[in-house]
Structures are given as C-alpha cells and as structure tokens.
Amino acid sequence: MGRIQLENVTKSFGDVEVIPPLNLTIEDGEFAVFVGPSGCGKSTLLRLIAGLEETSSGNVIIDDEDMTEVPPSKRGLAMVFQSYALYPHMTVRKNIAFPMRMAGLDEDEQEKRITAAAKALNLTDYLDRKPGQLSGGQRQRVAIGRAIVRDPSAFLFDEPLSNLDAALRVGMRLEISEMHNRMQTTMIYVTHDQVEAMTMADRIVVLQAGVIEQVGSPLELYHEPRNKFVAGFIGSPKMNFISGDEAAKHGAHTIGIRPEHTEVSTTEGLWKGVVGVAEHLGSDTFIHVHDTGLAGTFTVRITGDIAVRHGDTVYLTPQADQIHKFDTEGLRVA
Numbered sequence: 188m189g190r191i192q193l194e195n196v197t198k199s200f201g202d203v204e205v206i207p208p209l210n211l212t213i214e215d216g217e218f219a220v221f222v223g224p225s226g227c228g229k230s231t232l233l234r235l236i237a238g239l240e241e242t243s244s245g246n247v248i249i250d251d252e253d254m255t256e257v258p259p260s261k262r263g264l265a266m267v268f269q270s271y272a273l274y275p276h277m278t279v280r281k282n283i284a285f286p287m288r289m290a291g292l293d294e295d296e297q298e299k300r301i302t303a304a305a306k307a308l309n310l311t312d313y314l315d316r317k318p319g320q321l322s323g324g325q326r327q328r329v330a331i332g333r334a335i336v337r338d339p340s341a342f343l344f345d346e347p348l349s350n351l352d353a354a355l356r357v358g359m360r361l362e363i364s365e366m367h368n369r370m371q372t373t374m375i376y377v378t379h380d381q382v383e384a385m386t387m388a389d390r391i392v393v394l395q396a397g398v399i400e401q402v403g404s405p406l407e408l409y410h411e412p413r414n415k416f417v418a419g420f421i422g423s424p425k426m427n428f429i430s431g432d433e434a435a436k437h438g439a440h441t442i443g444i445r446p447e448h449t450e451v452s453t454t455e456g457l458w459k460g461v462v463g464v465a466e467h468l469g470s471d472t473f474i475h476v477h478d479t480g481l482a483g484t485f486t487v488r489i490t491g492d493i494a495v496r497h498g499d500t501v502y503l504t505p506q507a508d509q510i511h512k513f514d515t516e517g518l519r520v521a
C-alpha cells in the first residue's frame with residue numbers, strides 16, 4: 188500500500204510561507220511527478236512527506252494513518268536524492284545492505300533482497316566494488332537499490348537523474364519506469380526535465396510558489412492547461428503567447444499556440460516574419476521567427492528538416508483547432 192494524502196499542509200521558514208495550505212492525494216501505485224520553477228517548493232513538499240521537514244500545520248496521511256508526528260524512519264518510505272550519498276568505504280553490497288542492517292533484518296533475508304535488487308538494477312556484477320569504481324549511473328542505481336531493499340510503501344525521488352549525462356538519463360528514465368511497472372509501488376518524482384515528467388508520470392502536479400496550479404495526466408496538461416502558467420510550463424519549446432488584436436479576434440485576452448501547431452511556408456500564410464535562429468536537429472527543426480508584427484519571437488517546430496536559414500522570410504499559420512485561449516486573469520477560456 189502507499190496512498191499519500193496531504194491535508195491543508197503548510198510550511199513556513201521563519202516568516203516566509205513557502206507552502207500555503209495545500210491538499211493533494213497520491214493514490215496507491217501511482218507515479219506522480221512534481222514540476223515547477225526553481226524554488227517553488229517541490230523538494231520541501233517531498234521532505235514534508237518523508238518527515239525530513241516538519242509541517243507548520245496540516246496533516247500528512249499515509250495509508251489512512253496520520254504520520255504528521257511520526258519520524259522519517261517509521262513512515263515506511265524511501266527517498267532517493269540527486270546526490271547519491273553512498274558510503275565510499277563500503278562495497279556496493281554493503282551500501283545496499285546498510286538500511287536492512289540498521290533495521291536488524293536477518294542475514295538470509297538481507298541476501299535475498301540484495302540479490303533481487305541487484306538483478307533488477309543490473310548491478311549483479313558490481314556488488315563487490317566500491318562506489319569510486321562505478322560510473323555515475325551505476326552509483327545512482329546503487330542508491331535506488333538501497334531504497335528498494337527497504338520494501339517501502341512509496342519511493343520519493345528528488346531529481347535523481349540530474350547529475351547524469353544525457354544518454355544515461357534516458358537509460359535510467361526507462362529503468363525507473365520499468366521498475367514502476369513491475370513493482371506497482373507508489374512513486375513521487377521531482378524533476379526539472381519536461382521529458383521525464385511527460386513520459387514517466389501517471390499524473391503531473393504543477394507547482395508555482397507552493398501552490399498547485401494543476402494536477403492531471405501529461406496529455407491533459409498538454410491539451411487542456413488550466414491557465415497560462417501551466418500552458419507555458421508544459422511543452423518544449425514553450426507555447427507562444429499573443430495578446431492584443433490577434434487574440435481579440437478569438438474572443439480572448441491572450442492566445443497560446445504551441446510551436447508544433449504552426450505551419451511554415453516560404454510563400455504564403457497568416458503572419459509574415461524573418462528567421463532569426465534555425466535549429467536543425469535532424470529529427471526536428473526549431474525556427475525562431477522575428478518581425479512578425481506580434482510581440483517577441485515566435486517559435487515553430489517542424490518535424491524533420493526544412494531548408495530555411497537566418498534572414499529568410501517565412502509565413503506562419505497556426506492550426507485553427509489548436510489555439511488556446513486565456514482571459515485577462517490568464518485562465519483558460521473554453
């Protein structure tokens with residue numbers, strides 16, 4: 188089991204309230220991802236759930252039990268951090284065994300769990316090495332292994348992959364998703380990475396200044412962002428926003444158009460502009476268009492390659508059924 192409820196939870200550091208009253212339920216077995224700008228309170232929220240930080244008010248409930256006053260070691264959760272903090276003088280085996288030794292588990296059971304975790308994380312051949320003899324990805328796997336053997340009711344991950352290089356991140360992302368599919372244990376995962384959030388989450392929780400802006404499946408957030416903040420936060424490159432007359436034509440204060448929902452032509456279209464930077468990725472092309480008469484730069488994403496370069500004139504046409512509308516408050520207009 189691993190159902191986690193936050194009921195009117197608040198957190199202040201001194202006079203500064205970083206989490207105003209917040210309510211959230213993470214269902215048993217769910218993979219929830221917390222995203223939001225730096226300093227919005229993602230780590231604080233995770234630490235409140237773990238018990239590493241005390242709530243200023245409100246309750247943390249795990250499997251219908253009020254855990255607000257219960258110390259971290261008794262909450263049945265396992266946390267994995269960005270810095271893996273392994274014991275450098277201990278072998279991988281001993282590092283993984285450490286929490287079980289602390290808990291006084293018998294040797295046979297320890298060995299059984301180490302073997303299973305090592306197998307699940309492809310660490311079987313590395314059990315007798317020390318952390319210094321491992322790659323960053325392998326070290327992070329050891330840290331996850333140390334969490335797995337505790338058989339927690341939920342895993343809490345705080346940007347576990349951000350110290351890894353791009354290729355390793357992709358590999359580990361898949362491994363964690365597969366681990367979740369296999370174990371069906373509740374996971375709460377904090378990340379800055381759009382792709383991690385979109386690909387791993389059952390539900391994404393978007394936070395801004397300690398406030399939940401929206402909770403929903405990745406595609407709900409992508410297709411129906413509740414406000415301009417979520418619209419601008421989910422999706423990469425970012426949604427283009429246009430105010431003024433162009434928006435008024437759609438009965439909105441602001442309209443939002445995603446880069447991938449805009450047609451580009453060198454001969455005709457709704458808005459004429461000049462190519463600033465064209466980023467050719469092979470699989471996609473990102474074109475940053477200036478001088479459209481709309482405020483700022485308009486970014487377009489084209490699948491595949493397109494032969495445009497700096498200084499070219501292009502015409503942009505948004506897909507009519509993919510225009511997001513927002514009111515003066517930034518709220519979505521149906």
Ligand SMILES: Nc1ncnc2c1ncn2[C@@H]1O[C@H](COP(=O)(O)OP(=O)(O)OP(=O)(O)O)[C@@H](O)[C@H]1O
Pocket residue numbers: 200205223224225226227228229230231232
């Ligand atoms: N121990 C502390 N004392 C005072 N303020 C703190 C403390 N810990 C966090 N804060 C403040 O609380 C706010 C939320 O911090 P938190 O670490 O939760 O943000 P975050 O969303 O995890 O950011 P990042 O993406 O940069 O990791 C920040 O403004 C931070 O400065």
Ligand SMILES: [Mg+2]
Pocket residue numbers: 229230231
């Ligand atoms: Mg953080």
